[in-house]
């Protein structure tokens with residue numbers, strides 16, 4: 001048993017392992033199905049798939065409570081599912097239907113549910129980090145022990161908002177965690193062309209914060225790094241930066257021809273770095289759960305996604321007179 005699995009299995013029960021496998025499988029099935037359904041032309045707007053990156057959403061959110069917060073990106077389905085958003089409601093939302101989690105007016109890039117602390121997917125690259133500074137400040141001022149996590153891509157980590165947020169979070173000692181999902185491209189641009197410095201995580205040094213780099217395909221590595229950061233944040237120790245190195249299986253958006261990619265990259269990642277396969281090998285190899293239990297979960301999730309798609313297709317469009325409702329919120 002490796003050290004991080006040993007450390008994680010000291011705190012994770014068998015039920016936990018099954019729960020986090022279920023989260024990753026749900027995200028994978030949701031995304032693979034959206035890839036197929038998007039091609040039919042029935043889904044409006046842009047869709048950016050998260051498949052391949054599931055261990056990050058699952059490993060981070062496994063450490064969070066319902067009343068903790070996350071702020072997401074344009075590639076937000078995995079984060080939303082892992083934080084507890086309703087999967088059927090999300091599917092209907094992506095189809096733009098009245099039964100959607102935001103009544104069909106947000107679509108893929110604006111899924112939010114404050115009841116589970118999901119502040120929203122975000123069409124604005126670099127939009128999440130300032131939001132978590134806001135809720136982090138609220139938690140500090142009101143004296144709760146809530147924490148807030150933002151997800152940002154490697155491209156987004158070059159936005160001023162990201163660096164300004166690291167600075168503010170450090171100055172104010174906010175209970176925030178900045179997770180960077182470095183999937184090797186900002187749209188079609190490799191970090192070779194957009195990233196100065198060796199590692200994004202090293203930027204933490206400049207703000208006096210702890211920074212860590214982990215393999216984003218490895219649930220246990222992400223889980224352990226986040227557990228440490230969440231414990232620090234909850235107990236008043238302030239913010240952290242975690243960079244997760246990962247690969248995405250699909251294009252930047254659905255329809256992207258991916259001419260910027262080596263054709264072997266995705267087949268290789270699917271064969272050798274699939275977070276679900278890695279997870280399964282480790283937990284079954286160490287006798288923590290049975291492969292049959294994982295297959296049973298696969299079956300349940302396949303049914304759930306089939307039903308979610310069928311329901312979304314049948315659901316009504318939002319009524320015309322609802323178009324202006326909930327667009328602005330006054331405080």
Ligand SMILES: Cc1ncc(C[n+]2csc(CCOP(=O)(O)OP(=O)(O)O)c2C)c(N)n1
Pocket residue numbers: 073074075123124125126152153154155156157181183185186187252
């Ligand atoms: C402020 C802003 N600038 C530019 C864009 C256009 N845009 C959308 S996604 C994207 C690239 C994001 O790359 P990255 O942060 O690495 O995330 P990934 O897509 O790789 O998950 C850009 C430039 C935008 N949505 N918002």
